[in-house]
Amino acid sequence: MTYWLYLIFIIFNLLFYFICRVNKPPKELDFIPTVSFFKDILILLRNGGQLETQNLFRECDPNKIGLVKHYFFGWTIHITNIEYAKLFLSESAHNIPKTEMPPKTPLSIFYGKKGILVSNGDRWMQQRKIASLAFNRTLRPDMVVECTNEFITLLNKWTDTPIDILSLSKRLTIQILGKLAFAYDMKALDSLEEQPYFLDIYNKIFQHVNNPFFMIFPFLNLLALKRNIEFSSLIKEFNKFILKMIEQRRLELSKEKNENENTDLLSGLLEAANHEEYNYTNKELRDHLVNYLIAGYDTTSTSISIILYYLAKYPDIQKKARDEVIKVLGSASNFITSENLKDLKYLTAIIMESLRLYPPAALLVYRKPTKPFNLSENITIPKGISVTVNFWQIHRNPDIWNDADKFIPERFINPTKEIENNWIPFSIGPRNCLGQNFSMMEQKVVIALTLLNFEMSFPPNAKHLDEIPLTKNFLLQPKKIDLIFSKLK
């Protein structure tokens, strides 16, 4: 008890210290509008989410000078103007490295030291080259079709029952990622009653990694607390599982003759590394593959959930999309190819509009320029300050997007150059999303097959019809939203 009181006392002291600093932003940033610190804290206390925080950014008129500054245990500049964002994102990754993670925290232990998401400099460049080759081979829809068919079989047992769409799409996404990364069956779609082993352990680890208290006060991770001990044993178990999958795949690959048949990232990495005369240890492979899982898991499951939400919300849009899918693919799923997916113009517009309103990575991971960065003749970002690109604000700029908060997929049918230019949910430049093409293909297949089999609707008396409630997570994540899937007659 005394221990906890002591801890709370320290934390309050630190909080007070930080609050005092808020009133003194660096002088050279004075001209940038500031998000109200106190309103921000109130959102935290009320257990609000990203939506409320982004609304605070709006109060700062983000389009006036295209920058907003935000204090949260340190200052960060948010770029909210597309031209500045393009300039910043096109800069060499060497000059705007990602902010290093504090060592020995659950976050850095989980991501590992060598993965692409956390690397900078030459190590990142080499990984990017090898990973790009591996990703090029993944663009075959057959694996996604196979997983989505398992998903449909599972849903058939749960028709006309309210189901939380995020937990459902997480199962589907991890099943697909298991096959994409390791050619491994995660057994995530066998039943809704049981939590698959991998998802269970992954989600528990994620709760540790995302604990804001432990992020703000990293020294807490070094104490012999029950939760730290639990995290250590979880991560050991997780790494053992990943290494087992790697070993199993290595063994399979050593027996297989036709390399071109293998579209999983692990076999792609090993092959590409061979060409580059680079030898991966299992520990390095673990870091790379875990980074791909992290990059692809929450992003895609959030996106699929939000698309399903909008289809349920707007039955006319749902019908129009279904009619298109039937016209392009017929009523059977067995002839989905990369070619005919291109003809799903309306469905693609729905996905793009959903990613505009709710870009799953709403903020770029923070960067720290290694030298002063000129955004214009008059605006220079000082060296060493945290900078992010706020995709959410760029995607809702009312000067570009008519009825910016409304879901209007039609804006992406024959879009203007300006619209194309302002849509950047996968980021742009040298560190843009490596999974963009795979993810767009994946979302099209999943939504097309779901439309062919089910009608989506809200349960009677459903809440959240107007706005999607979001958690506080850095990556967007909807809170619980139930949908009903009814078998199409």
Ligand code: HEM
């Ligand atoms: C809707 C789905 C997705 C969205 C919106 C998305 C968005 C993004 C964004 C914004 C970045 C840049 C992050 C930064 O630099 O701060 C990124 C990077 C990345 N994404 Fe995605 N992503 C998605 C799905 C995927 C999938 C399915 C994979 C792979 C399985 C993937 C793999 C990666 C990788 C490896 C990077 C790091 C690239 C680098 O640092 O060079 N992403 N993604």
